[in-house]
Amino acid sequence: MAIGFSKQINDLQQSGTDLTGAIGSALFSDVNSPTLVKERVLKPLGSQTDIDVKIDDVNALKTGDYELTTEFDGTDYSFRLFDPAGNEMKKPDGSALISSTDTLPVEVNVDGLTLTMNTVMGNPPATGQSETVIIQPMRRGAANISVEMSDPRGLAGHRQTALIEANPNNAGTAALTTVTDNTPDAVAGNYQIDIINSADLTATDGTGNTGAAQFDAIKGAAAEAAQGVYTLSLNATGDKISMVDAASNPINLIDATGTPVTELDYPLTTTGNTLTMVASDGSQVSVATLGAGAAVGDSFTLNITTSDKLTVKNTQTNTLVDLDDGSGNSVQALAYPLTNANKEITFAGQATPTFSLTDNGQAGDNFTVSLGRSSAVGGNSNFLAMQQIQHEKTMNEGKSSVIDLFEGLATDIGMMKSNADKTAEVNQLDFDAASERVSNLSGVNLDEEAANLMKFQQSYMASSRIMSVAKETFDTLMRAV
Numbered sequence: 001m002a003i004g005f006s007k008q009i010n011d012l013q014q015s016g017t018d019l020t021g022a023i024g025s026a027l028f029s030d031v032n033s034p035t036l037v038k039e040r041v042l043k044p045l046g047s048q049t050d051i052d053v054k055i056d057d058v059n060a061l062k063t064g065d066y067e068l069t070t071e072f073d074g075t076d077y078s079f080r081l082f083d084p085a086g087n088e089m090k091k092p093d094g095s096a097l098i099s100s101t102d103t104l105p106v107e108v109n110v111d112g113l114t115l116t117m118n119t120v121m122g123n124p125p126a127t128g129q130s131e132t133v134i135i136q137p138m139r140r141g142a143a144n145i146s147v148e149m150s151d152p153r154g155l156a157g158h159r160q161t162a163l164i165e166a167n168p169n170n171a172g173t174a175a176l177t178t179v180t181d182n183t184p185d186a187v188a189g190n191y192q193i194d195i196i197n198s199a200d201l202t203a204t205d206g207t208g209n210t211g212a213a214q215f216d217a218i219k220g221a222a223a224e225a226a227q228g229v230y231t232l233s234l235n236a237t238g239d240k241i242s243m244v245d246a247a248s249n250p251i252n253l254i255d256a257t258g259t260p261v262t263e264l265d266y267p268l269t270t271t272g273n274t275l276t277m278v279a280s281d282g283s284q285v286s287v288a289t290l291g292a293g294a295a296v297g298d299s300f301t302l303n304i305t306t307s308d309k310l311t312v313k314n315t316q317t318n319t320l321v322d323l324d325d326g327s328g329n330s331v332q333a334l335a336y337p338l339t340n341a342n343k344e345i346t347f348a349g350q351a352t353p354t355f356s357l358t359d360n361g362q363a364g365d366n367f368t369v370s371l372g373r374s375s376a377v378g379g380n381s382n383f384l385a386m387q388q389i390q391h392e393k394t395m396n397e398g399k400s401s402v403i404d405l406f407e408g409l410a411t412d413i414g415m416m417k418s419n420a421d422k423t424a425e426v427n428q429l430d431f432d433a434a435s436e437r438v439s440n441l442s443g444v445n446l447d448e449e450a451a452n453l454m455k456f457q458q459s460y461m462a463s464s465r466i467m468s469v470a471k472e473t474f475d476t477l478m479r480a481v
Contacts, residue, residue: 003138006145007031007058008389016156016382024156024382029146031055036144042134049133050118060112066135070120074127076100077120081110113137159382163370174361176369179344179353187347187354188371190315195336197308197363199223203288204301211295217288218274220332223304226279226287232300234266241266241290243277243302252278267292308363309333312345315368322348336361 006028013024030036032054040053051068055061064084071078079098081089089097089110098108098117108115121131149155162178176193201217215232229246240263243251252260254276256269268290270276275288288302311333312321322330326340330348337359338344344353355369372381390403 003031003055003058003061003145005389007055009386012159012382012386012389013156016159018156019153025149025154027147027149027155029144029148031144036140040136040139042136042139044131044133047121047131047133049120049131051120051133051135052114052116052118053135053137054114054116055112055137056109056114057112061137062111063138066110066137067132068115068135069130069132071130072121072125072127079117081108081115083111155383157380157383159372159385162372165368167366167368170361170365172360172362172365174365175358176367177356178371179356183354183371184350184352187350191321191369191371192313192315192366193345193355193357193369194311194313194366195308195361195363196311196333197224197306198333199227200305200307201287202303204303206299206301209295209298209300211293211298213294213298213300214291215288215300217302218286221285221287223279223285223287224306225281225283226277226285227304227306230277230302230304232275232290232302234294234296234298235263236296238294238296239266240264241268241294243275254278254284266294308336308361310336310338310345310357312347324348324350 010026010028010030013027016024018024037052037054041049041051043049062084066084067082069080078100079096081097083089091097097110098106104117104119106117115135121129162183164176164178166176172195174195199221201219201221201223203215203217205215230243230251232241232243234241242263243253245251250262252262253264255261255264260278267273268275273289273291274286275290276284276286279285287304290300312323313319314321320332322332323334324346325331325334334345338357342353343356343358345355345357346353
């Protein structure tokens, strides 16, 4: 309980900022100090074993002692680790938790602990030598807790929140994290990060074009259902334009009245000179704009493909956030998987990245993010988080809070005391009964002894009288002679 409480408070302290804006320092002594990580190992007298026991996750900690048995056959070590219940701990596939081929130092992660075996037994140990050490993760946990902070101004009351939640329906395994604990206030807000599969449109003029018409693809068009390569060309009189796919099949276009046709009047009469096509699924998609000035014989190519991309939407304004493409350009979508070395996402205008998103995500996956301010005046979010430690189920594999453990401990101690009192009462009754039996067997009955004393007194007096009579008789006989 003491270890869990102090570590959680220290973790919160070091994730917040104090009155000066500096990162908070530890409030209590470090549960993983260089001294404590070694004190948790009990080894035979004279042993050269050096093992560090570090506490990583207080929620996964188990009470009790672990045993580590080491043997050396002259070439390799063999290790066997037993949990507090006495069961040998193995990997999920049933193999040894620590392989004999591992070279020291070896790290093992079990039950919220990291065991680092720096040296074991002698160096080198004798062939056939074996040794068992006891690992006590909770050893002196309450005795070693102490307050390290002396200045209350060092209390880190404010914490810049960075809450990230992956959609539970995500099909991929990508993980989103913040790059730093202190992101600039300029990016504070609520966001949704989406992995999407969207269309990429490329408009190209024919190589032999002689006209001056401007042909541009509409960026961001939702043309996923219209993938393919399309060719636009003018008729012989230059007043109609048509579109065909790669197999020369005519494509329906939407005219100014909203009617599907195979030829549009040219110059276009649609709003903004927009070219809208009918996709294979029947949807109407605006894909390009074509200005006036095309000459007879001119042609244009539109290539529509799809690819996975990443977008960041500000959920408060419901707008896409401008992102840095790595070359200093602002874009609203990045190619996914991310192409930079650290898989980082940088907001446009910011010098440092904000997020990192690993590969293996799938289109449709999304994450919600809430970034708090780093220098909020009067912020007390960290104090509130500290207050909640007493109620949050952060111990005993998510089953207990610090208060639960305290109440359980108090109950256990109370029951043990009550049982001890009852046992003492029963033992006293047994003692009293035994004492009475001893008295009955070896004690003195005063009435009986008084009666015997009177009987002996009377016998003595009778004997004395006999002696007196005998003396008188003897004296009389002597005088008669």
